[in-house]
Amino acid sequence: MKTIALFALFSSLAAASPASKGKKVIDSGKYSRPMGAAYFLTNEPSGNYVVAAAIGSDGKLTLRQATSAQGVGSHGGPGNGTDPLFSQGAVQASAAGNIVAAVNAGSNSIAVFTIDHNNPTDLEIIDCPVPSGGEFPISVAINKAGTTVCALNGGTVNGVACFAVNTKKRTVKPIANTVRNLHLNQTTPGTGPPGSASHLLFSADGKQLIASVKGVPPTPGMLAIWDVAADGSLSRTFRSVAPASGGMNPFGMTLIPGQNAIFAADPAIGLEIFDLAGDRSSVLAVPAQGAICWSTFSSKTGNFYTIDPGAATVSEVAVQKKSLKPTLVKQYFQGNGTATIDAQVATVGNNDFLYILAAGQSAIKVMALRAPGNAVALQTLDIAGPARRAVFATNSVNLQGMATFIN
Numbered sequence: 001m002k003t004i005a006l007f008a009l010f011s012s013l014a015a016a017s018p019a020s021k022g023k024k025v026i027d028s029g030k031y032s033r034p035m036g037a038a039y040f041l042t043n044e045p046s047g048n049y050v051v052a053a054a055i056g057s058d059g060k061l062t063l064r065q066a067t068s069a070q071g072v073g074s075h076g077g078p079g080n081g082t083d084p085l086f087s088q089g090a091v092q093a094s095a096a097g098n099i100v101a102a103v104n105a106g107s108n109s110i111a112v113f114t115i116d117h118n119n120p121t122d123l124e125i126i127d128c129p130v131p132s133g134g135e136f137p138i139s140v141a142i143n144k145a146g147t148t149v150c151a152l153n154g155g156t157v158n159g160v161a162c163f164a165v166n167t168k169k170r171t172v173k174p175i176a177n178t179v180r181n182l183h184l185n186q187t188t189p190g191t192g193p194p195g196s197a198s199h200l201l202f203s204a205d206g207k208q209l210i211a212s213v214k215g216v217p218p219t220p221g222m223l224a225i226w227d228v229a230a231d232g233s234l235s236r237t238f239r240s241v242a243p244a245s246g247g248m249n250p251f252g253m254t255l256i257p258g259q260n261a262i263f264a265a266d267p268a269i270g271l272e273i274f275d276l277a278g279d280r281s282s283v284l285a286v287p288a289q290g291a292i293c294w295s296t297f298s299s300k301t302g303n304f305y306t307i308d309p310g311a312a313t314v315s316e317v318a319v320q321k322k323s324l325k326p327t328l329v330k331q332y333f334q335g336n337g338t339a340t341i342d343a344q345v346a347t348v349g350n351n352d353f354l355y356i357l358a359a360g361q362s363a364i365k366v367m368a369l370r371a372p373g374n375a376v377a378l379q380t381l382d383i384a385g386p387a388r389r390a391v392f393a394t395n396s397v398n399l400q401g402m403a404t405f406i407n
């Protein structure tokens, strides 16, 4: 009897302790100090968790902790496939700001966390999640300094909204004059992929906030671009840039380093380049593509990587410096049924690794990017088993997002 009473007392103390609130330990990882972490969302309607895997010095992952985002996930329709939010950037990390930001798509809120430097898989939520300024938030962007988080809402009330993050005071506050409408004919939860919002990011100089939006054939989608003023406020209206002929659905965007240009995945054709200096765009038709939706860049290989859940391939693409001409370098098959979606590169020591959410397999695939045209499969990390043992729900159709952080 005594032990039971003591146990109950300790359990209630643990539950009340703010340090452990909403955290599910998957692996305490006492034996090693991670180089960084990779984060993705369970996006479950019963409770949304940010799941963190430790990145080792060899680039390999170990699942460590799931932290409640204090909200719920959602799934757009029609159907119940993978890529529930039709988006890239559902979770983002900033080393400069030492924060992780994530969408609660079913709660219309954004959760911001601080990262523990000694253990980047341990996140601490800042205050309560903030209302996202619209409905069905699907993507977040963090500025270079890691002090501003903007949300892309893709529901009936769609558009963007931005927030100032103060990690010392532990506050996340709306920034005046940043709630801006995209005027999409949408629903909550969202309807797509056609006509849905895709991804949000800041330009390299931080002076523009850019959202990608998919088209409804025969009308192509666009990049919607707001000017960001010194006080963080956004221009009242956005400038719209259409993809070049053949482009239809601008999806996951990646800044082209050193250029005022954007590399965007497009599941209608493969990918497109937007040269924002002259509002020019060009497309690359990728052979045998199923639905290329996500993109990321490796500073080590100098190449871009796109992810295709339909054909289950990663396509490596080079972009010429001056002409911005894209060329296909190599394709890497990931296996039928993997339904690879969100992905991000991390630089560990002197090596780049590509972390891909293989939603169909409830796994993360890790590739070592050894050199241009030489990416090698390194690891397949199971998510479903460890999640079950740590007692939090996951479903392959709800998983979304991939962000990396290196100490």
Ligand SMILES: *[C@@H]1O[C@H](CO)[C@@H](O)[C@H](O)[C@H]1NC(C)=O
Binding pocket: 080, 395, 396, 397
């Ligand atoms: C979608 O799939 C998930 C996981 O299999 C299931 O729990 C959920 O009920 C499904 N939703 C619908 C609307 O079919």
Ligand SMILES: *[C@@H]1O[C@H](CO)[C@@H](O)[C@H](O)[C@H]1NC(C)=O
Binding pocket: 185
């Ligand atoms: C909005 O979308 C619905 C559903 O597809 C469609 O029936 C309606 O005509 C659209 N409205 C406008 C103004 O385009």
Ligand SMILES: *[C@@H]1O[C@H](CO)[C@@H](O)[C@H](O)[C@H]1NC(C)=O
Binding pocket: 336
């Ligand atoms: C994958 O699926 C394709 C199309 O159905 C099929 O042609 C191919 O043989 C499959 N590959 C493997 C390795 O099972």
